[in-house]
Amino acid sequence: MHSFVALLIGLTASLTGAVHMFLPSHATTTPALPSDTSGVPLRIPIFIYHTIATGTPTETKSQEVFSTEPVLLDQQLTYLDTHGYTTITMKEAADMLRRGTTSPVTKPVVLTFDDGWVTQYKNALPLLEAHHAKAVFYIFPNPIGKDARFMTWEQLATLRDSGMEIADHTLTHPLLSKQTPPMLHHEMYDSKTMLESKLGISVTDFASPFGYTSDAVVAELKADGYETGRTTDRGMVHAATSTYALSGYIVHKGMKDFEWALEYAK
Ligand SMILES: [Zn+2]
Numbered sequence: 231m232h233s234f235v236a237l238l239i240g241l242t243a244s245l246t247g248a249v250h251m252f253l254p255s256h257a258t259t260t261p262a263l264p265s266d267t268s269g270v271p272l273r274i275p276i277f278i279y280h281t282i283a284t285g286t287p288t289e290t291k292s293q294e295v296f297s298t299e300p301v302l303l304d305q306q307l308t309y310l311d312t313h314g315y316t317t318i319t320m321k322e323a324a325d326m327l328r329r330g331t332t333s334p335v336t337k338p339v340v341l342t343f344d345d346g347w348v349t350q351y352k353n354a355l356p357l358l359e360a361h362h363a364k365a366v367f368y369i370f371p372n373p374i375g376k377d378a379r380f381m382t383w384e385q386l387a388t389l390r391d392s393g394m395e396i397a398d399h400t401l402t403h404p405l406l407s408k409q410t411p412p413m414l415h416h417e418m419y420d421s422k423t424m425l426e427s428k429l430g431i432s433v434t435d436f437a438s439p440f441g442y443t444s445d446a447v448v449a450e451l452k453a454d455g456y457e458t459g460r461t462t463d464r465g466m467v468h469a470a471t472s473t474y475a476l477s478g479y480i481v482h483k484g485m486k487d488f489e490w491a492l493e494y495a496k
Pocket of ligand 1: 344345403439440
């Protein structure tokens, strides 16, 4: 379990992402967002989940903090249903920010699942489908199909076919502050092309391991053709000028935290 803990160390020590203006993208597949629609901030709550499993007496502190009980996820999805929320993908959120409006959706919310844990496939997907909800799965390809704690490529294809968005979470889940420029490119670009070729999809959204971001990470996102980058800051309001440092909200145990964040967090 040491690598599980290693993945999670520092997750809460996220850095505040600077607001970056858009520069011309090198990408040919995803055009840069036009700067003339950047003025309208939109409130789009983004929630972050990790493992979706029933707790056991042996779980570590990290597992406890970063694990959500399936029954709680079900309660949260029910709350979204009964309070008029619509789950959207990060591609849809990027489009809303580009347009400067959430219309025609009045209360959008993005549910994101990090790391590709197999418990997300086994325990979250059936609940998402039962609630007709969409979600975004940030995958780092290195353990896919090799480590039983993570999903297989076939399971990722099932997520894709269920209307879920597959997005990028680097190749090996390193702390990006420690990477040289060539390694940063390897971690952020080669993972994207691997997901795209293995799954036949377009990958445009990225979540940084441990929520770390920097000018170098943002420059790499732009060069690689990404449209968004998600951190683990807790803000709920985003604009087209901040799509490379979107804040997200780590879901803890209990409904109160979720409801408060959803309804009141700034
Ligand atoms: Zn992660």
